[in-house]
Amino acid sequence: MPRIAYFGPQGTFTEQAARALAHPDRDELVAADTVSAAVAAVRTGEADAACVPVENSVEGAVPATMDALATGEPVVAVAETVLPVRFSVLVRPGTRPAEIRTVTSHPHALAQVHDWLATHLPHAATVAATSTAAAAVAVRRGEYDAAVTAPVAVEHYPLDVLATNIADVADAATRFLLVRRPGSLPEPTGSDRTSIVAVTPDRVGALAEMLAELALRGINLTRIESRPTKERLGEYRFFLDLIGHVAEERVGDALAALRRRCLHVRFLGSYPTAERISTAVPAYAVDTEFRQAAEWLTAVRHGETG
Numbered sequence: 001m002p003r004i005a006y007f008g009p010q011g012t013f014t015e016q017a018a019r020a021l022a023h024p025d026r027d028e029l030v031a032a033d034t035v036s037a038a039v040a041a042v043r044t045g046e047a048d049a050a051c052v053p054v055e056n057s058v059e060g061a062v063p064a065t066m067d068a069l070a071t072g073e074p075v076v077a078v079a080e081t082v083l084p085v086r087f088s089v090l091v092r093p094g095t096r097p098a099e100i101r102t103v104t105s106h107p108h109a110l111a112q113v114h115d116w117l118a119t120h121l122p123h124a125a126t127v128a129a130t131s132t133a134a135a136a137v138a139v140r141r142g143e144y145d146a147a148v149t150a151p152v153a154v155e156h157y158p159l160d161v162l163a164t165n166i167a168d169v170a171d172a173a174t175r176f177l178l179v180r181r182p183g184s185l186p187e188p189t190g191s192d193r194t195s196i197v198a199v200t201p202d203r204v205g206a207l208a209e210m211l212a213e214l215a216l217r218g219i220n221l222t223r224i225e226s227r228p229t230k231e232r233l234g235e236y237r238f239f240l241d242l243i244g245h246v247a248e249e250r251v252g253d254a255l256a257a258l259r260r261r262c263l264h265v266r267f268l269g270s271y272p273t274a275e276r277i278s279t280a281v282p283a284y285a286v287d288t289e290f291r292q293a294a295e296w297l298t299a300v301r302h303g304e305t306g
């Protein structure tokens with residue numbers, strides 16, 4: 001039975017994302033305590049795939065995921081899903097709001113209910129937990145007074161719901177990836193995303209040139225983030241998400257150009273977009289134009305005028 005490791009423990013948003021991406025009868029879900037442990041399980045072969053959070057519409061990128069994907073044995077994303085994110089506040093039975101001195105959760109979750117906490121629990125200190133479900137476990141154990149969790153967490157951890165359906169930003173959403181060891185790529189669907197990591201040389205215009213390679217080929221960038229390489233101060237990795245599949249000419253051509261220009265490029269996968277983003281490709285950048293241009297060039301090189 002294929003095993004999918006997910007950033008757990010049970011009751012995280014990532015578990016729900018893994019359920020959305022898994023085959024209900026065929027796949028077995030296994031919890032990992034951290035994002036890096038979930039990805040490591042794929043690298044060692046303990047799991048066939050891992051589900052990890054990648055970005056949130058309010059709090060941005062998930063640094064643990066960026067670091068886990070950028071280094072170590074390569075893994076590639078084969079699918080994504082986007083979940084709406086609203087939270088519950090869980091407490092031990094009998095806890096009154098006035099007694100709450102500490103609130104724990106994943107930093108992304110705390111950031112998304114910052115205003116709610118300031119209004120409803122203004123005297124409580126916030127403490128980071130490894131995940132929203134780990135926060136519920138810590139409250140059960142009596143380490144903290146309240147946990148900000150996914151609404152499903154209460155089904156796994158017998159706690160009382162102090163508040164539910166809370167979010168400072170009404171339509172907050174988090175995107176999750178399913179990653180595997182490299183192998184055959186998902187087929188292009190006409191609405192795909194490609195993710196890469198690139199390290200540019202330290203010189204004037206290097207980043208602008210990288211972006212120009214994409215722009216000139218009619219490629220829409222949906223995300224660009226940077227993280228330090230951790231090797232020397234001032235050296236960064238850029239994480240780029242772009243619309244299109246590496247099997248498409250314009251995307252393949254752009255990645256090859258980045259490979260020439262950058263110190264390092266890591267391919268992180270081409271996979272269908274969860275929200276069926278439209279791929280409006282300019283006429284000059286469609287596959288047939290690339291092929292006709294390549295044929296024309298071949299002809300010119302063989303002495304024909306084209």
Ligand SMILES: O=C(O)C(=O)C[C@]1(C(=O)O)C=C[C@@H](O)C=C1
Pocket residue numbers: 007011012013014015053056062085106108109130131132133150174
């Ligand atoms: O802790 C969880 O429940 C997670 O799945 C992680 C995570 C995140 O990394 O952003 C996922 C969605 C929410 O935005 C809050 C936390």
